[in-house]
Each structure stands twice: as C-alpha cells, then as structure tokens.
Amino acid sequence: MLAQKNIEVNNNLKIGKLELDNPIFLAPMAGVTDHSYRVIAREMGAGVVYTEFVSSNGIIRENQKTFDLASFTDSERPIGIQVFGDDHVVVGESAKMLYDRLQPDIIDINFGCPVPKVTKRGAGSGALKDLDVMQEITSAVLDAVPEIPITVKMRSGIDKNSIVSTEAAIRLEKIGVSAITLHPRTMKQQYTGFADWSLIKEMKDSVQIPIIGNGDIQNADDAMRMFNETGCDAIMIARGSLGNPWIFRSIKNKLTGKTDTPPTLSDRIQMCRRHFELLKSHKYEKVCVNLTKKHLNWYLKGFAGASDWRKKFMVTKTIEDIDKLLKELFIEFSVK
Ligand SMILES: Cc1cc2nc3c(=O)[nH]c(=O)nc-3n(C[C@H](O)[C@H](O)[C@H](O)COP(=O)(O)O)c2cc1C
Incomplete structure (x- = not known):
C-alpha cells in the first residue's frame, strides 16, 4: 500500500x-x-x-x-x-x-x-x-x-x-x-x-x-x-x-511522500523539442507541424514572452520552420 x-x-x-x-x-x-x-x-x-x-x-x-x-x-x-x-x-x-x-x-x-x-x-x-x-x-x-x-x-x-x-x-x-x-x-x-x-x-x-x-x-x-x-x-x-x-x-x-519539483522553464522547452522529435518520427510533415503547434501552445505558457513565442510557432509551415524556431527558443532561454 x-x-x-x-x-x-x-x-x-x-x-x-x-x-x-x-x-x-x-x-x-x-x-x-x-x-x-x-x-x-x-x-x-x-x-x-x-x-x-x-x-x-x-x-x-x-x-x-x-x-x-x-x-x-x-x-x-x-x-x-x-x-x-x-x-x-x-x-x-x-x-x-x-x-x-x-x-x-x-x-x-x-x-x-x-x-x-x-x-x-x-x-x-x-x-x-x-x-x-x-x-x-x-x-x-x-x-x-x-x-x-x-x-x-x-x-x-x-x-x-x-x-x-x-x-x-x-x-x-x-x-x-x-x-x-x-x-x-x-x-x-x-x-x-x-x-x-x-x-x-x-x-x-x-x-x-x-x-x-x-x-x-x-x-x-x-x-x-x-x-x-x-x-x-x-x-x-x-x-x-x-x-x-x-x-x-x-x-x-x-x-x-516524495518531494516534488515542478518543471522549470528549461524542462518545458526541452519537452517541446522532445515532443516535436517524437511527432517527426511518426507523422507526415503536415500532420507533424499541426500537432506540434497544438502541443507547443499548451507547453509554452506562464513565462514572460510566452504568448509571443506561441504566435511565432503558430505561423510556421514546415518542419524546418519549427526546428529553426526551437533553436532560437533554446538560445533565448539558454537551454542546453
Ligand atoms: C480533446 C479530448 C478528447 C477526448 N477524447 C476521448 C476519447 O477518445 N475517448 C474517451 O473515452 N474520452 C475522451 N475524452 C474524455 C476524457 O477521456 C475524459 O473523460 C474527460 O476529459 C474528463 O476528464 P478530465 O477532467 O481529466 O479532462 C476526451 C477529452 C478531450 C478533452
């Protein structure tokens, strides 16, 4: 128990x-x-x-x-x-x-x-x-x-x-x-x-x-x-x-009864990449792009500038666009 x-x-x-x-x-x-x-x-x-x-x-x-x-x-x-x-x-x-x-x-x-x-x-x-x-x-x-x-x-x-x-x-x-x-x-x-x-x-x-x-x-x-x-x-x-x-x-x-540590902003940004990579490996480009946008809209919340980043991802059209924007996101928040 x-x-x-x-x-x-x-x-x-x-x-x-x-x-x-x-x-x-x-x-x-x-x-x-x-x-x-x-x-x-x-x-x-x-x-x-x-x-x-x-x-x-x-x-x-x-x-x-x-x-x-x-x-x-x-x-x-x-x-x-x-x-x-x-x-x-x-x-x-x-x-x-x-x-x-x-x-x-x-x-x-x-x-x-x-x-x-x-x-x-x-x-x-x-x-x-x-x-x-x-x-x-x-x-x-x-x-x-x-x-x-x-x-x-x-x-x-x-x-x-x-x-x-x-x-x-x-x-x-x-x-x-x-x-x-x-x-x-x-x-x-x-x-x-x-x-x-x-x-x-x-x-x-x-x-x-x-x-x-x-x-x-x-x-x-x-x-x-x-x-x-x-x-x-x-x-x-x-x-x-x-x-x-x-x-x-x-x-x-x-x-x-273990201590819980809530996800940091870094964790959230890394999860965006992880989810995108998993989608990329299993879906055609159009579906992958649409689903990535949907999930990133949920992940990217609760930090300064979040809504601007969501808007930028919303207008992406290709896997390459998302990849590039994710790299910018990693640099902006110094995520490894
Ligand atoms: C986007 C979405 C899709 C859902 N699709 C299904 C489904 O395919 N089968 C199902 O049994 N329930 C489905 N549900 C209902 C959920 O499994 C769950 O019963 C309901 O959202 C209540 O739980 P929650 O308060 O934790 O969201 C869906 C709910 C949402 C929000």
Whole structure:
C-alpha cells in the first residue's frame, strides 16, 4: 500500500490478470493521445495509457487510418485500445481483430463520448439510453476477446434525470468486465459544470471490480481528494495533462511522500523539442507541424514572452520552420 495521510492507495492494483505499476492513468483523448503523447506520459509515470477511441466500423473495414490510430509500440505498455460502435456484432468483431493483430493489454469500450454524430446511433454515451444495448455490446467484446481484460469507460447517464452509472456497473461486473472508468458528467452536460464525484463513490461501494475515477483532476491535490472522497482504485487524467505531462510524476511523488519539483522553464522547452522529435518520427510533415503547434501552445505558457513565442510557432509551415524556431527558443532561454 502507498500511504499518504489518510489515503490508502492500492499499489498492487490489478485489472483482470494485468498487474499495474501505479494507479495513475492517462485518459483516451481523440486527436491528442497518439504515440508521442503516450510515450511521454509513460516516461513521466503514467501507470496505463490509452489510445484515442477507434471506430469499430473502421476496423472491420480494414481502414488503415483507423488501424494507425490503434497501433502502438512496446515502450507504451501497459496500453488499452479504446473502441466505440453501436452494433454489437461489429464491435465484437473489431475487438477480436484488434487483439489478434496488435495484442493490446486491455480493450476498453467507450460509453462516454457525448458528440451527437456518435451518440445519435447509440454509440458512446448514446448507449446509456438503454442498458440492454450497452450490455449486449460489452458481452460481444467479452466473448470475442477472452484473453485480456475488457474494461468500460462511461459517463453517468443521458441527463440529470436519468443517472444510470451504478446500475450499469452492477450489470457490467456480473457479465465479466474487469474495471470501469467513470467520468461522472452526463451526456447532456458535455464538459460544463462539474464532475459529480459522489457517483464514483457510489459505484465503488456497489461493486468489487476496480473503479477508476475521472473528471476535473488538475493537480496532485485534486488527485488526493479524488482518492479520499471516492475510495476509487485508480484515477484517470485527461485535460490536466495537456502541456503538463509532469502531472503524473507529481501525483506519484505525492502518493509516495516524495518531494516534488515542478518543471522549470528549461524542462518545458526541452519537452517541446522532445515532443516535436517524437511527432517527426511518426507523422507526415503536415500532420507533424499541426500537432506540434497544438502541443507547443499548451507547453509554452506562464513565462514572460510566452504568448509571443506561441504566435511565432503558430505561423510556421514546415518542419524546418519549427526546428529553426526551437533553436532560437533554446538560445533565448539558454537551454542546453
Ligand atoms: C480533446 C479530448 C478528447 C477526448 N477524447 C476521448 C476519447 O477518445 N475517448 C474517451 O473515452 N474520452 C475522451 N475524452 C474524455 C476524457 O477521456 C475524459 O473523460 C474527460 O476529459 C474528463 O476528464 P478530465 O477532467 O481529466 O479532462 C476526451 C477529452 C478531450 C478533452
């Protein structure tokens, strides 16, 4: 057990048979948690990382772009691939294809996405309208891939008058799901208001399988509060890691009682280069440039002149432009 004040955190966390190093997970984020982001998160101490959600239809049609989104390297393990879809046969088949070809450590099913394009057909959080549908999709994946843990990530319900998270957890545990992540906002809420952590506690108190608490963790203190208030087995972080992969290290340090040193400006600038190099090695130029700009916008904050540097990076067009500007940034702040 890792102990911090009155917090008892399970340091021997297991999801199914998968043993984990620590209970701090990187959340799936579409357009963000690609290979480069996941490598950095693991290096900074994330216990598990996830791909962004991938379309089960894309997988069974052998769409190369969809497979690329699900692909990973061994340095990222343990890793979960997240799938979404509305047709249980298709989702089950896609999970089997993903397992056979890529051998992830976990397959996670998305019942959380609130985007109308996804939900209107009953995928993502649309499945929370009818728990029989959710169960059917989940059973299909459990049957198709008995070899590894199958997990679910969900919202609390469609709206505040139809909260179903605890009932869903009881049903999902019965059919063999290995863990559940709860982001306790409703589909209607999208990202407004607050995540209602009391629903994480309610879920944790209702089932035996590990519950992963998610929503509104921005720093190590929030993480401690999440463990404390909900009793969850692990936590999952999405937006709090944007431009701040050090959050994983910081929480780990807090849990183990070690002193935490926040990243210096030098660390942030070096991370810009590291992230750019990782993107360069895995993406075509146009995609690499666009993604580098997006991430540098998050990294380059909170110091004098930051917004000018962000503006300069925003108008870059090529890898060479970014490379040159990064060199100038290193010189300006005497970074080695
Ligand atoms: C840019 C972005 C993309 C996301 N994509 C996914 C996704 O592909 N699958 C998923 O389950 N959740 C996705 N989410 C939701 C997050 O995983 C997480 O549940 C939510 O942001 C709440 O956690 P946070 O408060 O730590 O950000 C996404 C969130 C963001 C901000």
